[in-house]
Amino acid sequence: MKALMFGWEFPPHILGGLGTASYGLTKGMALQPDMEITFVIPKPLGDEDKSFLQLIGACNTPVVWKNVHRDHVQNRIGNCMDIQLYYDLRDHIYSDFSYCYTDDLGCIEFSGRYPDNLLEEINNYSIVAGVMARTIKFDIVHSHDWLTYPAGIHAKFITNKPLVIHVHATDFDRSRGSVNPVVYGIEKDGMDNADHIITVSNLTRDIVIEKYHQNPSKVTTVHNAVEPMNAEVAAVKFQKNTKTKIITFLGRITMQKGPEYFVEAAAKVLRKKSNVRFVMAGNGDMMDQMIRLVAQRNISDRFHFTGFMKGIEVYKMLKSSDVYVMPSVSEPFGISPLEAMQCGVPSIISKQSGCAEILEKTIKIDYWDIEAIADAMYSITTYPSMAEYLRVEGKNEVDxxxxxxxxxxxxxxYDKIV
Known part of the structure; x- marks a missing residue:
């Protein structure tokens, strides 16, 4: 079975959970002896793990024919992909894209992030997908999240191969209901053209069926998981301060993640006990607002903002924590609680998260119930037997x-629709 997958992130260069999920799923699929995966991202940097799949950059796929020597191609993109593939792709350019701005290899530039011209990059990604679909041999197309749906649709209609789209989130999650009509249109078009839809939780499945009007028989939930700790992560040790407890929020500081509920609960806990410090690890459009809120609640001396973390930094932060909290307003899944529990950190998660469907050894609260969040924080940091139970049983569950x-x-x- 050969799959052509379109994604937007891939470790170690990630900006959220999408890259983590893409890596974990493809690595799990690569264990199947007959599975071959070609994974496309906008802009690889060459240090990605390519041991179990073929990784291709949209930024390294020519859309304008250039007569370039192999040595030059090797110097430019040899650390990112097989240069023979560059020439194979060049021979399958299907239209005149000379109106596009391209580099010396005839390739469109991509930021590899989420730039202001994101819709333009999504369209360019779809153009590049046409070249790939005419070159690469595959049995099925698999598109991860809305940014890649147009590329998946293009590949499907060129080859008449079935399309699976993987819904990691919807705009209803990201916007608290204030849906961007352009994004909704792209999401709906992807779902309408898909042969099957995978959602990361039943919560997301219900949204896809009700808000995007999809046939329930076409939508299947496949919950996310967590990658086993590698040797570097497992070797990270922290001697926790027995007197001071650390309670951590780790994720994007955006409306969807409910950071204000974390701050308000922290203020309530600090009225009862002073030997607690709070960490908000991440960045986002509500960062400044949260800094002001912390100051207004007069808890700045017990509150720390670390900025964005990734890789080993995440695990260092988690292993130094006594409690992990995810008060998300609408979380399609939420891998970070699994990572925290894997590190033996007692966790508090919102009932409005997809991972709440599969986790039992954690405390579940409504995101808006600040009193319940504060009570859970206080209890875990006050009663050692409770913390120990959640630490041991939570890790056993996540493993x-x-x-x-x-x-x-x-x-x-795949087997049903191919």
Missing amino acids: RITWEKAADKVRNI
């Missing part, structure tokens, strides 16, 4: 949630 099991469910979907 059984593997990407290999999720990959098997995806493969069953």
Whole structure:
């Protein structure tokens, strides 16, 4: 089985959970002996793990024919992809794209992020997908999240191969209901043209069926999982301060993640006990607002903002924490609580998160219930037996949630529609 996957992020260069999920799922699928995956992202940097798949950059796929020597191609993109593939792709340019701005290799430039001209990059990504679909041999197209749906649709109609779209989030999650009509249109078009839709939770599945008017028989939930700790992560040790407890929020500081509820709950806890420090790790459009809110609640001396973290930094932060809190307003899944529990950190998650569907050894609260969040924080940091139970049982539970099991469910979907 050969899959052509379109994604937007891939570790180690990630800006959120999409890249983490893409890596975990593809690594799990690669364990299937007959599975071959070609994974496309806008802009690889060459240090990605390519040991279990073929990784291609849209920025390295020519759309304008250039007569360039192999040595030059090798120097420019040899660390990112097989240069013979560059020439194979060049021979399958299907239209005159000379109106596009291209580099010396005839390739369109991509930021590899979420720039102001994101819609233009999504369209260019779809153009590049046409060249790839005419060159690469595959049995199925798999598009991860709305940014890649147009590319998946293009590849499907060129080859008449079935299309699976993977809904990691919808604009209803990101906007608290104030949906961007352009984004909604792209999401709806992807779902309408898909042969099957994978959602990361039943919460997201319900949104896809009700808000995007999809046939329930076409939509399957495959919950995310967590990647086992590698040796570097497992070796990270922290001697926790027995006198001062650390409670951590780790994620994008945006409306969807409910950071204000974390701050308000922190203020309530600090009225009862002073030996607690709070960490908000991440960045986002509500960062300044949260800094002001912390100052207004007069808790700045017990509150820390670390900025964006990734890779080993995340695990260092988690292993130094006594409690992890995810008060998300609408969370399609939420991998970070699994990572925290994997590190033996007692966790508090909102009932409005997809991971709440599969996690039992954690405390679940409504995101808006500040009193309940504060009570849970206080209890875990006050009663050692409660913290120990959540630490041990939570880790045992998460260790059984593997990407290999999720990959098997995806493969069953492939087998049914190919």
